Amino acid sequence: MVMFDHFPSYLYLFRAGIVNGIGDRFSQVAVLALVLEITGSGLLVGLVMGIRVVPYLIFSLLGGKLADRFNRRMLMIVTDLIRFPFALIFLFVESSEQLWILYVGVAVLACGEAFYQPVRKSTIGSIVKKNQLAKVNALEQVIVGVVLILGSISGGVVAFFLGEKVSFILNAVTFLVAAWFLKKLPDTPSTSSNIKEEAGVEKSWNQVGFVVWTVIIIQLLTPVTDGIFNVLISLYGAETFQLGDLGIGLLYGALGAGLVLSFYITSLIKKRMLSLAVMAVGMEGAMQITASVSPSIWLAACLFVLISAVGGVSAACLDTIVMSRTKPEHQGRVFGLLESLTNTQLGLAMLAAGILVDLYSPRWVGMIGGMLNIAIAALCVIFLFTLRKKVLLEKTSIL
Template identity: 50%
Template structure:
């Protein structure tokens, strides 16, 4: 499929773009810790990156529904190039403001880029291949984390942060060129036939999926700040520690591709079970006293989260009407990333008062409690929907074709 489908250009471009971004992120976070010595600075920088998602992700979704998706993706890559190189000017504590400014503008481009990319995937990939392709997306993130973070940590450690910033700039140009060959983007007609369900039920399920993503974002917001602190301070390994921990996440995401591709029957309770398990793994990570154990725990966290992300994205793409895919995916990106940013920002402040291990403990607890609570709401909502439904068991009320086997597409 990668060799012959138009999606391959999105995949290759995403690999190049993501690796460059990881080179830069490892270097930037290390630079901030060196110049400021503050966990607040790291949390603020990470939090600032996702604030633009509040307004620009919905905008990106609307643009995807109206304009040429390929050119939007290419323009966002080109637009971000000069700001990616601006980190080269930062060499003193007084220049830290430029780091925050550049990260904010880069995040603006990313906030537009991501919903357009997801909308493009939904429009060129057949329904039966959505889980497979979303598994490839998790594989992409895994490769990016392994190749970008570990190599980025080594590059920054050996050659300095400036070299990593130059490579990030080059990646934007290369990614835009790869997209030139991308074709497609017209909507598949099967979406129109398969999603004639009552509006109120559809909105209910979408809100439920959003709630799952918000709980996950709350937990992951603390986790994103802890990656740098665990690697550089709790286990004092500097850039190498940060790089290897990001590499562990990449390893888990690569593994999630192989696991998710084997899943034939899935519904939202499986996603909630994975959320609860991930919360437990965060608790375990906060108690680890040896770096290899922490590394392996990070792998399993990414494995669990990668499978859950694959299934949730497949649900969204299957159950959203063609003309609304950009807007729905944009709003989902917006809310989830804003929550992620707020949690990263608050986590930075939290680290000035409490230890990293305490923050990890609380983050895992949020995932477990949120997952259990949502699981209860799921069964209540499902019971209500079934009671009000006047459709047959095999109808599109549950989001699946009557001709298909039970358990493959419903919520």
């Protein structure tokens, strides 16, 4: 693969991410279908989704802390191997009396994912050169896009035609395949890093602190609107435009296409990443407002591509800033904290959005979500102006 010539080690992490992501989509589709088939309860479906979010409170912090103390490659391999048998226990769920097995499986897999993510992100900072971080973080968004497009569609097809049990088996196999890819990854002890400081860039701890804390603030605020948007996707497709599963699939496909597009946009960015990330948040909000009043699903789908693209650019820029301005031996804890807090925020926002759409129309809720994004961007602009007075901007290309 030509695009990996400058960072060959990341290729194995990329492949593992694609395999793991598609397997997770297979399992998610099959689990939700199984719950509905056995119980027909939307409340229990919500409970399953909630179980997937709660472990991030603890296990992301744990994963981040251990990533700074132990070999990151081995941590990821062991996590995948532990998840393998638990991915298979869904095969034993046949009735409502056995649903506890399903909940245990969902909880353990969610704990593994929560633990795995900060280890993975801190690994990127250890194996990729600083001048390649933006492109690699853009490829991370491609993974999400590919998983959205291929994982959701193929997961639904497999579950429908071959049954949930086949989906569960395939998901379990993906953990073994991902572990095999990771085995080829170079050792990534927490104290090693091949990131080199850029010539002429002066960094004091105070300067690094301001920039990283700005990123943390942005990443703690945006999950609120992301959670609202996640809930609205299904409602827009199925109810607002009255196209049922077809509408949902079309909009999710648009999101995936936008994340793939974000790779090409982010590849062109060389500086001013923080300012561009803030601008992207505001643009995302403006397009969410426009999508909320869209007269057709085709216009909405086009807007979803753009929303996802600018969101992917923002996410890639913010991750790049953290990786480039945080010592490699501290990145696990930073990403652990971010994963823990952002996923908790996301879960609470989705719960709040679920309540709101029972009281108000999805279009109205979507408009409010877009306005919140614009407000967040405005607050960040104010913070950036304050930051400019405290650091020597002419000596850094981040802001």
